[in-house]
Amino acid sequence: MSNLPKPILFALLGTVVVALIPPVLIVRMRTTKHSLPRIHWIQDMDNQGRFRAQHANPMFADGRAMRQPVAGTVARGELRADTHYNHGVVAQAWATTFPRQTRVTPDLLARGQERFVIYCTPCHGASGYGDGLVNQRALAVMGDPTRSKGTSWVEPKSIHDSDILAQPVGQLFNTITNGVRTMGSYESRINVHDRWAIIAYIRELQKREASASADTRGVDRADRKRVGEPDNQNEARQS
Ligand code: HEC
Numbered sequence: 001m002s003n004l005p006k007p008i009l010f011a012l013l014g015t016v017v018v019a020l021i022p023p024v025l026i027v028r029m030r031t032t033k034h035s036l037p038r039i040h041w042i043q044d045m046d047n048q049g050r051f052r053a054q055h056a057n058p059m060f061a062d063g064r065a066m067r068q069p070v071a072g073t074v075a076r077g078e079l080r081a082d083t084h085y086n087h088g089v090v091a092q093a094w095a096t097t098f099p100r101q102t103r104v105t106p107d108l109l110a111r112g113q114e115r116f117v118i119y120c121t122p123c124h125g126a127s128g129y130g131d132g133l134v135n136q137r138a139l140a141v142m143g144d145p146t147r148s149k150g151t152s153w154v155e156p157k158s159i160h161d162s163d164i165l166a167q168p169v170g171q172l173f174n175t176i177t178n179g180v181r182t183m184g185s186y187e188s189r190i191n192v193h194d195r196w197a198i199i200a201y202i203r204e205l206q207k208r209e210a211s212a213s214a215d216t217r218g219v220d221r222a223d224r225k226r227v228g229e230p231d232n233q234n235e236a237r238q239s
Contacts, residue, residue, distance in 0.1 A: 086192060087177075088170030095170030102196040112201030115194045119186060128159035128205050154182040159202055160209050172199045 004012075040046065051057045051065035060067070080086040085099040098104060117126065125131040138153045157164060164172075176195045179185040190198065 084170075085196075088168075088173030090170065093170075094168040094174070096168040098169060098196060098200065102193070102200070104200045108197050108200050109204055111194065112197035112199070112204075115190060115198050116201050116205075119190060120198065123156040123183075124159060125156075127209060128202065130156040130158040132156065156183070160206060160213075165206055165210075169196075169199050169203070172202060 053066060055065045056063050057065035082099070082101075083089045084095050085101050088095045090096075102108065120128075121132050122134045123130070123132045125135070135156055139155075142148045142151075142153050159165075173195055174180075175183070176190060176198060177185065177187045186195070
């Protein structure tokens with residue numbers, strides 16, 4: 001090596017140093033973290049001019065880049081044309097029968113009971129007398145002026161009241177779907193099928209309680225509770 005002319009020696013050394021640059025860069029890129037995406041050699045149509053969500057677009061009269069669906073658009077599976085099933089309405093009146101999609105079977109009743117226990121018993125009680133834990137607690141608070149602080153409490157209705165017994169199933173469906181007076185809507189939490197299942201179970205509860213109270217005729221609801229008659233809640237849980 002030492003007998004090589006100096007310019008050639010320097011040229012060789014320079015070449016080695018320059019040749020080391022790419023591998024050093026590659027190693028560095030591979031071992032460090034970057035917030036930018038990797039180098040994009042072939043663009044295809046990946047990067048194009050576009051309007052981002054919530055940005056303005058002067059091309060449209062309303063100046064918005066995001067477009068509204070055309071009026072009357074119905075999303076797939078969202079056409080609720082069957083008013084009986086979806087709204088409990090037949091020929092502009094509350095449906096008096098279950099829709100054809102809902103066959104009242106033991107399975108449906110079991111589902112209805114399960115949903116009723118989850119969503120309705122806290123207020124209406126396991127047997128539907130309106131004596132759920134939320135109501136008991138509210139009444140206890142209301143009875144104590146230092147805790148009630150001027151609020152009011154509307155008691156959940158008993159599903160065995162004569163006016164509720166007389167209601168067609170479609171009206172019960174509407175109550176669950178849209179709520180009623182101080183009771184809120186359960187539309188977002190209970191799907192249509194489960195609402196019908198709950199109603200089937202309510203009808204069952206009503207029938208059961210009607211035949212039970214035929215045995216204890218003359219003892220009204222308040223008396224039954226006062227004398228500590230078979231606890232309604234346990235009755236429903238056992239069945
Ligand atoms: C948070 C408490 C609460 C829950 C939970 C609740 N309700 Fe109610 N419900 C009420 C109250 C309160 C009323 C009485 C509303 C009024 O008179 O202002 C009522 C009234 C009703 C009525 C009578 C409607 C009428 O036409 O008078 C029915 C039927 C009913 N509820 C069914 C249900 C069903 C079914 C569920 C379960 C899906 C349920 N409720 C869940 C509080 C509740």
